[in-house]
Structure formats: structure tokens, C-alpha cells
Amino acid sequence: MQMGLVGLGKMGGFMRTRIKDAGIEVVGYDPRPEVTDVGSLAELTEALDAPRIVWVMVPSGEPTRSTVRTLSETLSPGDLVIDGGNSKYTDDAINAELLSAKGISYIDCGVSGGVWGLENGYGLMCGGAKDDVARAMPIFDALRPPGERADGFVHAGQVGAGHYAKMVHNGIEYGLMHAYGEGYEILDAEPLIEDVTGTLRAWTNGTVVRSWLLELLVKALQEDPGLAEISDYTTDSGEGRWTVEEAIRHSVPANVISAALFARFASRQEGGSPALKAVSALRNQFGGHSVVPKSASSE
Numbered sequence: 031m032q033m034g035l036v037g038l039g040k041m042g043g044f045m046r047t048r049i050k051d052a053g054i055e056v057v058g059y060d061p062r063p064e065v066t067d068v069g070s071l072a073e074l075t076e077a078l079d080a081p082r083i084v085w086v087m088v089p090s091g092e093p094t095r096s097t098v099r100t101l102s103e104t105l106s107p108g109d110l111v112i113d114g115g116n117s118k119y120t121d122d123a124i125n126a127e128l129l130s131a132k133g134i135s136y137i138d139c140g141v142s143g144g145v146w147g148l149e150n151g152y153g154l155m156c157g158g159a160k161d162d163v164a165r166a167m168p169i170f171d172a173l174r175p176p177g178e179r180a181d182g183f184v185h186a187g188q189v190g191a192g193h194y195a196k197m198v199h200n201g202i203e204y205g206l207m208h209a210y211g212e213g214y215e216i217l218d219a220e221p222l223i224e225d226v227t228g229t230l231r232a233w234t235n236g237t238v239v240r241s242w243l244l245e246l247l248v249k250a251l252q253e254d255p256g257l258a259e260i261s262d263y264t265t266d267s268g269e270g271r272w273t274v275e276e277a278i279r280h281s282v283p284a285n286v287i288s289a290a291l292f293a294r295f296a297s298r299q300e301g302g303s304p305a306l307k308a309v310s311a312l313r314n315q316f317g318g319h320s321v322v323p324k325s326a327s328s329e
Contacts, residue, residue, distance in 0.1 A: 031168055032057065034074045036097055037087035037115070038065045040318045041141065044148035045087065045114075045173060052172030071097070072104050081108040083166055087141075090117045090268065098125045107133025110162055112169075114139045116200075118272055119193040122157065126189045135162045138189060140196020141173075144317035151175030154183045155199070157191030194276075201273025201287045203243075204266075208290035210247050211308035218256075218304055227251040243312060250311035262306035263322040264297040264313070 032055035035046050043065065046056045059074045060066040068074045082105060086097050094117050101111055111129055117138065126136040137158035143150060152173045156163050163185050174182035186195045217226045231248045234240050251257065270291040277284035297306040313319040
């Protein structure tokens with residue numbers, strides 16, 4: 031089996047390695063000549079045998095939309111495009127309609143795992159036709175964590191369902207990270223607690239609040255005690271906003287997710303917050319998202 035992979039950045043590059051390790055041939059395209067296998071999307075198409083599968087792993091919004099438009103001109107009827115980026119789910123119907131007019135199938139796939147996915151596998155949430163998902167299943171099996179498929183992969187529904195599921199997943203992530211950040215700040219404020227990092231580490235096994243995110247917070251504190259090297263300036267990449275918008279549309283009282291999103295907005299104003307430092311550190315740990323050094327935030 032072979033596939034094309036567009037976008038060889040933080041996640042795409044690691045995904046290429048994991049897929050290759052499963053015995054699938056991967057032809058990658060990226061604008062950076064030092065990592066790409068071919069010089070253009072047209073060359074990518076030519077390098078693959080029909081019927082083709084091309085996975086798109088580029089930033090959401092116009093970069094993804096323009097890539098899909100180009101692929102609609104270079105691919106052939108019977109080919110399949112998978113958007114694995116963090117696109118807004120409303121883009122999926124538009125992409126699917128554009129490709130369908132050319133006889134090309136489309137799957138949207140939410141991908142979770144960040145920079146650790148190469149080692150641990152990626153959680154996958156797909157939307158699309160049953161036959162298209164079945165056709166791409168060897169790729170999904172190569173990417174997902176080991177063990178029972180249902181523990182790391184779901185065919186959530188029709189086109190758009192995968193990115194919708196990933197959007198809500200990331201909204202939940204906002205709330206979880208902020209709760210850990212607030213807990214860290216409370217512990218750090220209390221003189222009775224002499225070992226904040228050790229306390230958090232003791233929660234990573236056996237307790238009801240144990241999680242991979244908690245382990246990453248402990249790792250961040252071990253690498254930078256007190257998180258002294260970063261500011262509390264925390265960005266948001268879109269999914270949290272979209273989740274809150276959907277909560278409003280469905281009249282769901284998403285109090286925690288909304289508060290976590292608004293806290294990120296507050297982090298960009300004057301002042302400082304140890305809780306937001308923890309959130310910023312967590313985003314860097316699991317996703318490789320850049321942090322703002324303390325010196326830069328004060329300039």
C-alpha cells in the first residue's frame with residue numbers, strides 16, 4: 031500500500047515515520063526542500079499509483095482549503111483525500127462537495143497525540159462514508175495506539191463528524207488543563223506545601239485525577255521549577271472558540287470550557303498568572319506549541 035502525505039511539520043513528519051514503520055509507502059510533500067520527497071502537489075500525484083490516497087496535514091483555514099482545491103485539479107476520479115488537520119467542521123462539507131464533483135472521495139479525521147504520537151500512537155476521529163473509511167483503515171491502524179481499535183479510533187459519522195469530535199475533544203482539553211493549572215497555583219501559594227512538584231507527581235498513579243496531562247505538567251515543572259522561564263501568555267488555536275460557539279448554538283451550558291477559553295484571553299492582558307503558566311507549559315509539552323519567554327512578554 032502507498033499514500034501521499036501533504037505537510038511534514040511537527041505532526042506530519044512523525045506521522046510519516048509511523049506509517050512507514052507499518053510497511054506503508056509514503057510519498058511526502060512539503061514546501062521545505064530538506065524534508066520533501068517531491069517538488070509539488072502535481073509531482074505527488076504523479077508519484078502515486080491510482081487509485082490514490084492523499085492525507086493533508088497542513089494548518090487549518092485557507093492553507094487546507096487551497097491544498098484541497100489544488101488536489102481537486104491534480105487527482106483523478108476514484109482517489110481519496112483525507113484532511114487530518116484541525117479544520118473547522120463546517121469546511122468539510124465544502125471540501126467534500128468540491129472533490130465529489132471530480133469523482134474524488136473525502137474523509138475528515140481529527141488527530142490527537144501531538145509530538146508524542148510517534149511513540150504512543152494517535153487518537154483518531156473520522157467522518158466520511160463507510161467504504162472510504164474501510165479503504166483507509168490500514169493507515170488508521172498504523173497511526174492509532176496499539177491495542178483494541180475502538181480504544182483509539184472511531185468512525186464518528188458522516189463528513190464533518192471527525193472534525194466536530196476533535197473540536198469538542200480540544201474544548202475539553204482547555205478545561206482539563208486549566209483545572210490542573212489552578213490546582214498548581216493553589217498548592218504553590220500554600221506555605222504548608224513544601225514540595226509542589228512532588229505533590230503533583232504523587233497524583234499521577236492511583237488517584238482519580240491521574241492523567242497524561244498531569245504527567246506532562248510534572249515533567250514541565252521538573253524541567254523548569256516554578257515555570258520561571260515562561261510567561262503566562264497563552265494562545266488559543268481555534269477549537270476552544272468553536273466548541274463554545276457550538277455550546278451556544280445547542281444551548282449547552284459549557285461553563286468550564288468557556289471559562290478556560292476566557293482565561294486564555296485574560297492571560298494576554300497586563301499581570302501574571304501561575305495557572306496560565308501551567309497551561310502554557312502543558313501546551314508546549316504535549317503539542318510542541320511555542321511558549322512566550324518571560325522576558326519577551328514584559329517587553
